[in-house]
Amino acid sequence: MSEPADTASASDDPARLCEEARALAENGEADRAALLFEEVLARGDTPHRARAALGLAVVLDDAGDVARAREADRAAIATGDPEYGPRAAYHLALTHERAGEHELAAPAWRAVVEFGNPAYLPPAHLALARSADDAGDFDAAREHWEAVVATGDAGYGPLAAHDLAQRLLERGEPARAQRMLAAGLRLIDRDGAPYAYARLAVALGISYLDQAIGAFAASLGDPADPADPEVGPLATELLARTLPLRGRGGEAGEVWRRGLSDPGIAGQVRARLRRDFGGEDEDADPADLWWEPVVEQSVTDGTLPALAGEAFGALDHMYALLAVRYADGPGERRPGETREVLGKAVRVPSDYPWGPLLHESFAERLRLAMGTAAPNWPET
Known part of the structure; x- marks a missing residue:
């Protein structure tokens, strides 16, 4: 008995076959779906060829047959279909990206761009920007990043703005970076994407x-020339305190040292350097306190936390030595033990760069008070 005419016609309809294949794939019947997609492809250059090729590529990729999936993607791309062509190029690029084959993915991404379908341009341009960036071609990368931002895409645009801004900052172009970041921020719904906005x-x-670092440095001019006595001290402090925020602490130390060596502004620079010291007698001479040069140098070098760590470490060690003996009862101490422990505590600072200064200070105080020199315990 022959098949009804309308049924035979429906089974021959490529659009209907593609729909059946899609439904089968969604229900987990990948093999049957692939057969239907292949049947459409076997009919040659039909209006549904691109759709069937892409469907076959997705089914095969999900089944782990990546090589045949890529062939199907290329077949869809070759049709030039404005919808399924760029989708197939996008899928092909992803198979290469997933395998870490970024160089092979680039031609597929370029194919996406050539199709010009707005829905797929943002990820394609972003991938090409990063590829060019990895290759060291900044100009090409910048064009693609700018193209992503120009699409107005809220997902990919901010990513491109951030990537390009980072490169512009590395190249010393903060003003251009600001414009790009501002454009990226305009694409983000702050409430909907707070982390991306932040x-x-x-x-x-x-x-x-x-930009501020560049302005402060410019105001100081050539290091070989004296700084402007009016703005030099302020510019020195602002530059020296801003540089560490960008991880440039070593440069900050050089800025402080330059200001301190300039006779015209050295006094004001030192006052600014010491603005946070506080707690000292206005009539006292800081030079009389052995630790003042140590603290000042550590501020200049940006090593004040390390110095504080050393000081507290020494205090902790000395306290432990003395406290253990104090906790023992007098009857439990052997003769001479107290002096021995005190000697160990006195020697603790000797291992620190500032230890000798402490010993010298005590020796001088003892000489003035008792008329005798202190024992040379650091070397004992």
Whole structure:
């Protein structure tokens, strides 16, 4: 008995076959779906060829047959279909990206761009930007990053703005970085994507820091020339205190040292350097306190936390030595033990760079008070 005419016609309809294949794939019947997609492809250059090829590529990829999936993607791309062509190129690029084959993914991403379908341009341009960036081609990368931002895509645009801004900051172009970051921020719904907004906002703040660093450095001029006595001290402090925020503490130390060596501004620079010291007698001479030069140098070098750690470490060690003996009852101490423990505590600072200064200070105080020199215990 022959099949009804309308049934035979439906089974021959490529659009109907593609729909059946899609339903089968969604229900987990990948093999049957692949057969139907292949049947459509076997019919040659039909209007549904691109759709069937892409469907076959997805089914095969899900089944682990990546090589045949890529062939199907290329077949869909070759049709030039404005919808399924870029989707197939996108899928092909992802198979290469997933395998870490970024160089092979690049041609597929370029194919996506050539199709010009707005739905797939943002990820394609972003991938090409990162590929060019990895290759060291900044100009090409910048064009693709800018193209992503120009699409207005809220997902990929902020990522591109951040990546490009980072490179611009590295190249010493904070003003351009600011414009790109501002454009990226306009694409984000702050309430809907608070973390993405915060990421760009922080980068924008960093760009202003870099711009400020450039302005402060420019105001100081050539290091070989004397600084302006009016703005030099302020510019020195602002530059020296801003540089560490960008991880440039070594440069900050050089800025302080330059200011302290300039006779025209050295006094004001030292006052600014010491503005946080506090607690000292206005009539006292800091030079009379052995630790003042140590603290001042550590502020200049940005090593004050390390110095504080050393001081507290020495205090902790000395306290432990003395406290253990204090906790023991007098009857439990052997003769001479107290002096021995005190000697160990006195020697603790000797291992620190500032230890000799402490010993010299005590020796001088003892000489003035008793008329005798202190024992040379650091070397004992």
